[in-house]
Amino acid sequence: MKSTAHDFPANAAAAIADPALQKALGRLKGHFIDKRAAARAKLPEFDALRDQAKAIKDHTLAHLDAYLERFEARVVAAGGQVHWCADGAEARATVLEICRRAGARTVTKGKTMIAEEIGLNPFLEANGIEPVETDLGEYIIQLAKEPPSHIIAPAVHKNKEQISDLFVDHHHGGDRSRRLQGIPELVTEAREVLRRRFLAADVGITGANLLIAETGQTVIVTNEGNGDLTQTLPGVHVVLASLEKVVPTLEDATTILRVLARSATGQEFSTYTTFSAGPRRAGDHDGPAAFHVVLLDNGRTTLLGNEMRDILRCIRCGACLNHCPVYGTIGGHAYGWVYPGPMGSVLSPALIGLDEAHHLPNASTFCGRCEEVCPMRIPLPRLLRHWREREFAAAKAPAAARWGLGAWAFLAARPRAYRLVARLVARTLALLGGRRGRLAALPFGAGWTATRDMPAPEGATFHAQWAAGRRR
Amino acid sequence: MSRAAILAGVRQALGRDGPLEGEALAALDRRLAQPRPNLVPTRGRVPLEDRVALFARLAGEVGATTERLAATDVPMAIARYLAQQNLPAAAAIAPDPALDALPWSTAPMLALKRGPTQGDNLVGVSRAFAAVAETGTLVMLSGPDSPTTLNFLSETHVVVLPVARLAGTYEEVWARLRAERDAIPRTVNLITGPSRTADIEQTIQRGAHGPRWLHILLVDDEG
Secondary structure, eight states: OOOOGGGHHHHHHHHHTOHHHHHHHHTHIIIIIHHHHHHHHHOTTHHHHHHHHHHHHHHHHHTHHHHHHHHHHHHHHTTOEEEEESSHHHHHHHHHHHHHHTTOSEEEEOOOHHHHHHTHHHHHHHTTOEEEEOSHHHHHHHHTTOOOSSSSOTTTTOOHHHHHHHHHHHHSTTOGGGOOOSHHHHHHHHHHHHHHHHHHOSEEEEOOSEEETTTTEEEEEESSSHHHHHHHSSSEEEEEEEGGGEESOHHHHHHHHHHHHHHHTSOSSOSEEEEEOSSOOTTOSSSOSEEEEEEEOTTHHHHHTSTTGGGGGOOOOOHHHHTOHHHHHHTTGGGOSSSOHHHHHHHHHHHHOHHHHTTGGGSOOOOOHHHHHOTTOOOHHHHHHHHHHHHHHTTOSOHHHHHHHHHHHHHHTOHHHHHHHHHHHHHHHHHHHGGGTEESOOTTOHHHHTSSOEEOOOSSOHHHHHHTTOOO | OOHHHHHHHHHHHTTOSSSOOHHHHHHHHHHHHSOOOOOOOGGGOSOHHHHHHHHHHHHHHTTOEEEEEOGGGHHHHHHHHHHHTTOOSEEEEOOOHHHHTSOGGGOTTOEEEESOOOSOOSEEEEEOSEEETTTTEEEEEOBTTBOTHHHHSSSEEEEEEEGGGEESSHHHHHHHHHHHOSSOOSEEEEEOSSOEEOTTTTOOEEOSSSOSEEEEEEESSOO
8 A cells, every 4th residue: 555654743633633533443442452451361371371472483583484494395295385475566476476377357355464565456456356355344444445444453443324335335336225224234234245255256365363384374363254255265265474474383373372362352262263274185075276375575584684573573463553542542544554553663664664654653652551462572662762763863853853852962961951951941841830730832842732731840850859868 | 486585584684694404403393393382271271071161151152052962962952953043944064974973863854965055055064173162162174074164154053062072272182183183184263153243333243254153062972
């Protein structure tokens, strides 16, 4: 998809002013945050499992070449093929070639963020092949011609009235008398429409939550069963996966699956977890005749070799989005590219460049909740800070921010001057704050105070209190 | 194809000149050849009767129904369940010798079609390879005796689960899979409850694409 990440400040302002979006975002807490907390409370070993999941992924990444070679050998032994692709263009061309050889006209798709990353749908359309999204959320946003706004709940920003309108237009040629009101009726209609597409598709494309080196299996996790119909009914199954999805064994995959659904939706386990190896076997009644794994690098090897390696542990559960106060305020589209929220703000600058995405690492209050809930213990605030340092070094930040940071650094290196200025600023702000104790406007900070108040400092500075011996 | 370039890039990122060698490579291959369990939660590591209760509770929490019975009662139990659900007494059934061996003559009203489904059967009947009490999950393997379409295309899925195959944890199932099968099947389906979606306003709705109803028959005397 085309990035609008460079417009992040304007995108965010528009999102805050959108009442329908704000209402949709209000539902995040009950659905995701509370349910995750409940699931965690029900499993005493949850945090210990996170430690092990992290260790498994760290070990795998440190031996990534060997595990990928073994994964490939098992896929080939099971009768499948692995296609190594350096970037999006190579991956798109590979998928197109597979579709053409199958004589494909329509392609059903399970949910895959990699397809979004490489812009697969517009490419297939431009080449005369119709891609049909089958995850209900992805289907809705495909009809709306929008990108996903959440990595596991792509249509989280849409309400049922908007979805009713889309269905009337696309299923009934705009005949308003056939407009559905209730959520059950909408789900049933989508089921019926998509069932016909499943049965008619020539190729099925899914993503992969995991790849298993021991067995050559690819793993998908869904609640709807759409991924399974996508990969069982057509003659060809194509799996899109990035390099870092591989783990050594079934046992290792199990450890990660134990933290994945609980972190994502608070489920003990997702409804359908499916392991696939190769095409259908002799004697099988169903399943595809051909099995392809498109293994995508697209910047992962660069991340593997620098201080961002930790982000390659990400299992795309969405917990960091759900718990992020910034995501909760602006939603996913404002980030402007495929991966929103804290994990996206780490990944996007690496995948689309710091020039385009330099705002994103600043879309964080560094409150630390993302790191606290990350099942793979990715130090997201630290990684965002790495990007901010690079942004500063590359002189991408606005002049006022750079000047302000320069002035602060000048003072911080001169303790006596720092104390004097801090005391003056604190007193001035306290005076300006008056009895309200809050400031509605700040010099040079109009953008910041446009949507919130600044709390006025109370009492003496930290240095002064420390010097006065009020330490505990 | 970029295989060589990607592998070289990975090795460079890891600070290595060439492929993994010697003891490091041997250790990695041992890890794959003799997979070892990681931390296994205590929840599922309980005696059989507790496993049955745990499985039934967790499967029930996600909307599946369960009943426990003798193998000889399975045909009548299926007929009774379909009647309760106001469904015609007909189903597509997996061509599984263990299912064939059940006394179907006790339920002559059932019209069964052996084999996969193209989506034209309201009900699918199949037999689980195993189940996991820890999360209330069924384990289905694709094969000549178990078409994958039966797991997904029918509105109602009835699964026969021998109690002897109800494991406490996933690790026990993987050990059993390696011991009983020469090769990994095309598909291993872990199924926890009926199909659902929460994609419209975070409201949970059953029967998104797969079965709306999942009924599990826990059979005591068939292994």
